[in-house]
Amino acid sequence: MTPAPSDPASLLQLIWLASPALPVGGFAYSEGLESAVELAGVSSESAAADWLDDQLHLGLARGDLAVLAQAIAAWRAADHARIAALNDWVLQTRESAEFLLQTQQMGRSFVEWLKLHHEDAADVFGALPASYPVAFAFAVARTSASVRDGCLAFAxxxxxxxxxxxxxxxxxxQGAGQRILARLAxxxxxxxxxxxxxxDDERQAFTPMLAVLSSRHETQYSRLFRS
Known part of the structure; x- marks a missing residue:
């Protein structure tokens, strides 16, 4: 069965939200990869591709992507108690100081960007220290995009x-980078x-080796990234 075509405006909004050019600082974080390069033997294209493939399935899909899917629905239903609970889960399950810093900083920056495009964003997020996936979900919920397409854009x-x-x-x-991106896509x-x-009972944030590497990154001698 051929999927229904996306609304052009919503499709463009999702492309915009997923763009590395969005001023939320995602480029500054390696999410433990920099430590893996130094300490865990991630020293080739194939090793990096394997690492990111595992991180996608074992980390992102079981945690932030699941939160995002649930938060989009909650924003559309104006279920603020549910949104707050999901946001708390993200903040409470970060396994290192750097991972917590990342979702807080990117969430805060995303909210500042949202204020430029949604008049009610300042009021909505006034008392909510939004994590990145919860803030992203707000933006997706304001489009006609499906939950699935919103998650695809985030990923x-x-x-x-x-x-x-x-x-x-x-x-x-750059060629190696494009091959890795194609594999992930x-x-x-x-x-x-x-x-x-x-x-909710199946959602989890348990990647112990990644948490160890993230913690070690905090004192890594030479660093390019904030995580």
């Missing part, structure tokens, strides 16, 4: 930032479908 934006981090940190050439739809099917 692809993550893939672009992480591929860029791999190119700089391993380091790799091929598996993102399955990760999104998995995330959308998770209940």
């Amino acid at each position: 692809f934006g993550w893939a672009e930032n992480m591929t860029g981090a791999a190119v700089k940190a391993v380091p790799l050439g 091929a598996v993102i739809p399955a990760a999104v479908e998995h995330a959308m099917g998770l209940s």
Whole structure:
């Protein structure tokens, strides 16, 4: 069955939201990859691709993507108690100081961007220290895009930032970066479908090796990235 075509305005909005050019600072974070390069043998294109593939399925799909899918629906239903609970879950399950800093800073920057485009954003987020996926969900909810398409955009934006981090940190050439991005793009739809099917009890943030590497990154001698 051929999927229904996306509304052009919503499609363009999702492309905009996923763009690394959006001023939220995603390019500044490697999410533990920089430590993996130094300490865990991620020193080639194939190793970096494997690492990011695992991070997508074991981390992002089971945590932030699942929150995003649930938060889009909650924003559309104006269920603020649900939104606050999801936001608290994100903040409380960050496994290192750097991971917490990232979602807080990107969430805060995203809200500042939202204020330029949505008159009520200042009031909505006034008492909510929004995490990045919850702020992103607000923007998606204001379009006619499906939850699935919103999650695909979020995941692809993550893939672009992480591929860029791999190119700089391993380091790799631009061709290698494009091959990694193509591999991630091929598996993102399955990760999104998995995330959308998770209940609250199934959602999780448990990546112990990544948490250890993130903690070690805080004192890493030479760093390009904030995480």
